[in-house]
Amino acid sequence: MTSVDTLMQPDAQGFFGPYGGQAVPEHLKKIMDEIAQAYVEISQTQAYQDELAELYQYYVGRPSPIYFAKRLSAHCGGARIYLKREDLNHTGAHKINHCLGEALLAKHMGKTKVIAETGAGQHGVALATACALVGLPCEIHMGAVDIAKEHPNVTKMKILGARLISVTRGTQTLKDAVDSAFEAYLEDPQNFIYAIGSVVGPHPFPMMVRDFQSIIGREARTQFPQLTGRQPDYVAACVGGGSNAMGIFSGFLDLPEVKLVGVEPAGRGFAIGDHAATLSYGQPGTMHGFHSYMLQDPQGEPLPVHSIASGLDYPSVGPQHSYLKDLGRAEYHAVDDQACLDAFIKLSRIEGIIPALESAHALAWAMQKAPELDADACILVNLSGRGDKDADFVAEQLGL
Known part of the structure; x- marks a missing residue:
């Protein structure tokens, strides 16, 4: 029987069995590895854990x-x-659970902007909230169809100070918002952080978001x-x-x-x-x-x-x-x-x-x-x- 540790933890390359990994160009792999190392180091400090527990x-x-x-x-x-x-x-x-963790990580890493996608707007609102709390600029990419459908969350994101990017390509929904947000992140991956809104994306994000949730x-x-x-x-x-x-x-x-x-x-x-x-x-x-x-x-x-x-x-x-x-x-x-x-x-x-x-x-x-x-x-x-x-x-x- 597969052990619980194997079920919970990816291998060193970020794979759960055959799934996961880092299917990204070499220069981005280096940045993903830096995020993974920073996450492991920072999240284990007592100061980080105490701050996150208090916020929860x-x-x-x-x-x-x-x-x-x-x-x-x-x-x-x-x-x-x-x-x-x-x-x-x-x-x-539930989105606030990992958004607080990601925003605190970005602050500890010295990042200058947090970028993310959102579908229903819950991740966008939670991240805008967390960024307002820690004092970091926040940019949210959202499909135009979802913006029209989820207007209350759009209003909240704007009130919280997030910059909202309407994505009009493709189906104008979540997949296209992910593409748009990732492209914006690639403009300056050294100073920006892409706060992925689920247990998806290249390692370490599936592990990291899972840990917070x-x-x-x-x-x-x-x-x-x-x-x-x-x-x-x-x-x-x-x-x-x-x-x-x-x-x-x-x-x-x-x-x-x-x-x-x-x-x-x-x-x-x-x-x-x-x-x-x-x-x-x-x-x-x-x-x-x-x-x-x-x-x-x-x-x-x-x-x-x-x-x-x-x-x-x-x-x-x-x-x-x-x-x-x-x-x-x-x-x-x-x-x-x-x-x-x-x-x-x-x-x-x-x-x-x-x-x-x-x-x-x-x-x-x-x-x-x-x-x-x-x-x-x-x-x-x-x-x-x-x-x-x-x-x-x-x-x-x-x-x-």
């Missing part, structure tokens, strides 16, 4: 609670559904037995790039009795360009500086993707997820836009909690799975973000 507690509001969704569980029948409430964090999602799993592993006297049967989380999922999965990797479930977007169906279910329908390939499963054409170029959730419409996935899939330690399913919308409304109206559309994918899977299980079974869903940003869009879609 007094600024973010950690630990986030676990909530028993009693009425939703009764509505679905079968298993009990619990929610890890990352939506209650400052800025409204692992606080979710550590908390949940302690909290759930305190609440229920046992560990959950299933831990479920949505997967685009996969940061919130790796965050909570990391706390349970060494407990084989806990099933780990990643939930991808089936979108409008499984025709090309209608979904972003990378692990369900993709093949191994290379993009954005790392090797992983991706949705690609015969020439290896990324395919167009779609999800009702802007934060999930990415044609690849974190390399650690690909490794967990191949090993069978995690399973991955896909739910469509309609199921996501239904879960969004049901949680809102049954529990009074408005979830992010991204998180509603994991919730939709839990709602489908619960009736198949006994009443003593437990499903823990990582409610990775709140739905303020999606409220106007959903109301328009449903004619509310």
